[in-house]
Amino acid sequence: xxxxxxxxxxxxxxxxxxxxxxxxxxxxxxxxxxxxxxxxxxxxxxxxxxxxxxxxxxxxxxxxxxxxxxxxxxxxxxxxxxxxxxxxxxxxxxxxxxxxxxxxxxxxxxxxxxxxxxxxxxxxxxxxxxxxxxxxxxxxxxxxxxxxxxxxxxxxxxxxxxxxxxxxxxxxxxxxxxxxxxxxxxxxxxxxxxxxxxxxxxxxxxxxxxxxxxxxxxxxxxxxxxxxxxxxxxxxxxxxxxxxxxxxxxxxxxxxxxxxxxxxxxxxxxxxxx
Ligand SMILES: [Zn+2]
Numbered sequence: 676x677x678x679x680x681x682x683x684x685x686x687x688x689x690x691x692x693x694x695x696x697x698x699x700x701x702x703x704x705x706x707x708x709x710x711x712x713x714x715x716x717x718x719x720x721x722x723x724x725x726x727x728x729x730x731x732x733x734x735x736x737x738x739x740x741x742x743x744x745x746x747x748x749x750x751x752x753x754x755x756x757x758x759x760x761x762x763x764x765x766x767x768x769x770x771x772x773x774x775x776x777x778x779x780x781x782x783x784x785x786x787x788x789x790x791x792x793x794x795x796x797x798x799x800x801x802x803x804x805x806x807x808x809x810x811x812x813x814x815x816x817x818x819x820x821x822x823x824x825x826x827x828x829x830x831x832x833x834x835x836x837x838x839x840x841x842x843x844x845x846x847x848x849x850x851x852x853x854x855x856x857x858x859x860x861x862x863x864x865x866x867x868x869x870x871x872x873x874x875x876x877x878x879x880x881x882x883x884x885x886x887x888x889x890x891x892x893x894x895x896x897x898x899x900x901x902x903x904x905x906x907x908x909x910x911x912x913x914x915x916x917x918x919x920x921x922x923x924x925x926x927x928x929x930x931x932x933x934x935x936x937x938x939x940x941x942x943x944x945x946x947x948x949x
Contacts, residue, residue: 685836685839685840688840688843689799689843692799692843692844692847692849693798693799693800695849696798696799696847696848696849697848699849699850700848700849700850701848701849701850701866701867701870701904702796702797702848702870702904702905702907702909704796704848705795705796705909705917706795706796706917711794711795711796711800712800714804714920714921714922714925715794715800715801715803715804716800716803717922718790718803718804718805718806718807718922718925718926719800719803719804719805721807721926722803722804722805722806722807722809722810723803724807725807725810725811725814726810726813726814729810729811729814730814733814733815733817733818734814734817734818734821737818737821737822738821738828738831740822741821741822741825742827742828745825746822746825747821747822747823747824747825747826748766748823748824748825749762749763749766749824749825749826750825751825759827759830760829760830760833763824763825763826763827763830763831763834764830764833764834765888766820766824766826767820767824767826767830767831767834768834768838768885768886768887768888768891769891770820770824771838771886771887772884772885772886772891772892772895774813774816775884775885775886776884776897778809779880779881779884784809784812785936786928786929786936787806787808787809787812787929788806788809789911789928789929789936790804790805790806790809790925790926790928790929791804791805791806791809792873792880792910792911793910793911793914793919793920793925793928794873794909794910794920795909795910795915795917795920796848796909797846797847797848797866797869797870797873797909798846798847798848799843799844799846799847799848800846801846801873802842802843802844802845802846802847803843806925806926806928806929808929834887837887838886838887841863841864841886841887842886844865844866845863845864845865845866845868845869845886846866846869847866848866849866850866851865851866851867860889860900861889862888862889862890863887863888863889864883864885864886864887864888864889865889867900867904868883868889868898868900869883870904870907870909871883871899871900871902871907872884873907873909873910874902874907874908874909875908875909875910875911875912875915876907876908877912878899879899879902879907881897882897882898882899883897883898883899884897911935911936912935913935913936914935919935
């Protein structure tokens, strides 16, 4: 499929998911009006622009350098193309799991990633709601992945396209039949699984860090599925009111000294100590 038709198919899938998650909701909404959707789209537009802009000076030159000098783990192994693709895909997804954990445990990174978790509801639009600073930092991380892992650009493109679809899907508020979701979650991140990660309970948030394949949480014993969705409150402790999550409050959060992001006693972030 060409890039253009791939984009059209993705747009149609997102709109379809946006409609279906309103017909079969998994969790009750706290902010049902259009303001929240508009806010998430605005934050998402800034994030998308940041990714597009950082691709050109950051990721693309590193990719070209790694290809020219034959740098990176996978290039050194001398594997056949099929195996290179599978191994590259798995390593990209596994290192993203590690990056997501770092985003919760390094105070500087959490300031940016918290903006994504600030949403009081979880649906397909949350999957677009990332602070532009987080995606700028993610571009640096992506460049490091390309350089150290030695993945080729086709593998990177395939994984990125599947990741975007997965991110919108697992943030959605779609109630899938439980038997289907139990089968899917054996290998993919699903809406119920990721909903637990967005809970205000630190024990829940410190779980389910995978973004596409769910295996990494199983591997590191961070998989948590036995939490009823009705008991999950979406958001970040201390930011439960709509006034705390406005567009301005969300975009400025990483640059403010906000005591709600810290534990009063230790001075470390809430999730950094779990
Ligand atoms: Zn997270």
